[in-house]
Amino acid sequence: MHEISLVQGLLKQLALLAAEHGSKSVSKVRLEVGPHSGIVIDSFKFGFEVLAAEIDLTRHARLEIVIPPLRYKCCYCGHVRQTERLPETCSQCAKTLLVPDGGDGLILLQVEME
Numbered sequence: 001m002h003e004i005s006l007v008q009g010l011l012k013q014l015a016l017l018a019a020e021h022g023s024k025s026v027s028k029v030r031l032e033v034g035p036h037s038g039i040v041i042d043s044f045k046f047g048f049e050v051l052a053a054e055i056d057l058t059r060h061a062r063l064e065i066v067i068p069p070l071r072y073k074c075c076y077c078g079h080v081r082q083t084e085r086l087p088e089t090c091s092q093c094a095k096t097l098l099v100p101d102g103g104d105g106l107i108l109l110q111v112e113m114e
């Protein structure tokens, strides 16, 4: 599962942050998961629950996931539109070639440590 390796990467990042700040425990982790990232949120949450529980540092960490709205960009005029699903045509130039705009990453927004 792709999500497991992402969780492992996140836990490594948290361990580094905690070491930098001399913290012993992470209480909250806030992540932004792009709607175009292909990450299955439920699998990611499950992976986090299982793996974080095995480490003292993250045993009590709460995971909060924020999903920003979908955005699509027109390949012709560059117009970006925020929308629920892929629009059929650009609202500016009425062309039909639209691609996802950003939203394909996993961003660590906030970490609370004790």
Ligand SMILES: [Zn+2]
Pocket (backbone or CB within 6 Å): 074, 075, 076, 077, 078, 079, 090, 091, 092, 093, 094, 095
């Ligand atoms: Zn356009």
